[in-house]
Amino acid sequence: xxxxxxxxxxxxxxxxxxxxxxxxxxxxxxxxxxxxxxxxxxxxxxxxxxxxxxxxxxxxxxxxxxxxxxxxxxxxxxxxxxxxxxxxxxxxxxxxxxxxxxxxxxxxxxxxxxxxxxxxxxxxxxxxxxxxxxxxxxxxxxxxxxxxxxxxxxxxxx
Numbered sequence: 001x002x003x004x005x006x007x008x009x010x011x012x013x014x015x016x017x018x019x020x021x022x023x024x025x026x027x028x029x030x031x032x033x034x035x036x037x038x039x040x041x042x043x044x045x046x047x048x049x050x051x052x053x054x055x056x057x058x059x060x061x062x063x064x065x066x067x068x069x070x071x072x073x074x075x076x077x078x079x080x081x082x083x084x085x086x087x088x089x090x091x092x093x094x095x096x097x098x099x100x101x102x103x104x105x106x107x108x109x110x111x112x113x114x115x116x117x118x119x120x121x122x123x124x125x126x127x128x129x130x131x132x133x134x135x136x137x138x139x140x141x142x143x144x145x146x147x148x149x150x151x152x153x154x155x156x157x158x
Contacts, residue, residue, distance in 0.1 A: 008025070008101075009101055011097060012098045014095050020065070025061070026061035031056050037051065058139070065133070073118065096113065108155060113137075118136070
């Protein structure tokens with residue numbers, strides 16, 4: 001069985017260059033949600049159809065370095081502060097992010113996220129000489145030309 005490694009990606013956001021993602025690349029997880037239709041005439045547990053409820057799109061990678069721009073992506077509010085619970089995330093917490101393959105990898109796709117919201121636990125490895133920084137985010141859906149999207153792709157040529 002052949003193994004495929006896309007290689008490193010560089011990351012840029014609306015706030016500046018974020019550096020390079022580790023050679024393992026990044027991961028996109030899309031999860032769909034359905035409401036099952038289970039009529040009583042079949043015992044109530046037999047699914048005969050489902051109503052599509054939408055999906056989520058989560059992205060994760062590890063930065064090879066820690067810098068001020070990475071800090072700004074992870075902490076849109078002041079680091080260590082709670083921020084403003086109840087505020088809309090698109091306005092102040094999400095960032096536009098572009099992942100571009102480096103020329104020494106084999107990947108051929110650029111990924112553009114219009115709204116990427118840092119989620120989950122934020123771990124900073126302050127004791128590592130390499131200062132690797134894991135990142136997990138959730139893409140917020142937006143509408144472009146009447147189409148709902150999480151991200152767009154384009155071809156990369158080195």
